[in-house]
Amino acid sequence: MPTPASQTRIQKENTARILEAALDVFSTLGYRGATLDRIARGAGLSKPNLLYYFPSKEAIHASLLAGLMTNWLDPLRRLDSDGDPIDEIVAYVLRKLEMSRLYPRESRLFANEILQGAPRIMDEIEGDLRALVEEKSALIAQWQAAGRLAPIEPRHLIFSIWATTQHYADFDVQVRGILRPQGDGHFDEAADFLTAFYRSALTPRG
Incomplete structure (x- = not known):
């Protein structure tokens, strides 16, 4: 497999096509259901050509997860100690919701990995994420x-934010089946609801 720095323009394009196709396959079928043949077809490449870039299904999956974990941690990293606490947490909620809007496949890829016991990212969960x-x-x-x-309780607060925002990606079919939204308008409704919900929950009483 050529390293990113040594790849030609065409090789970079083919790598991107493979990862894009793999994201579709893994987020829909999970790791066990995904096959190199499906990924190759989705990328418009032959299987031998795909194997020139990635030696195995696991290597493709690992590449997707590595990029995913970096992006997944960024919104929480941006919680600023110098900001207003409620504003900072609500902004974090809205960043997570926007990720569900923009990156639903990535969210489902992560969810599928967790449901299988996180065999490929447990080190990251118990390390950087923890x-x-x-x-x-x-x-x-x-x-x-x-x-x-x-x-x-702070950690359960963070868990609740993950649950209430990633739900809109991981259970998109259910949400759309119930709400029957036009486009992505329900994300704006969710943003209004979650803003009011967390502001109320976080505001000190008395």
């Missing part, structure tokens, strides 16, 4: 101790 959640939970706890947020 460390980041602990860091931002400590920040939320500081805000709470200063009376700037309601006393809600």
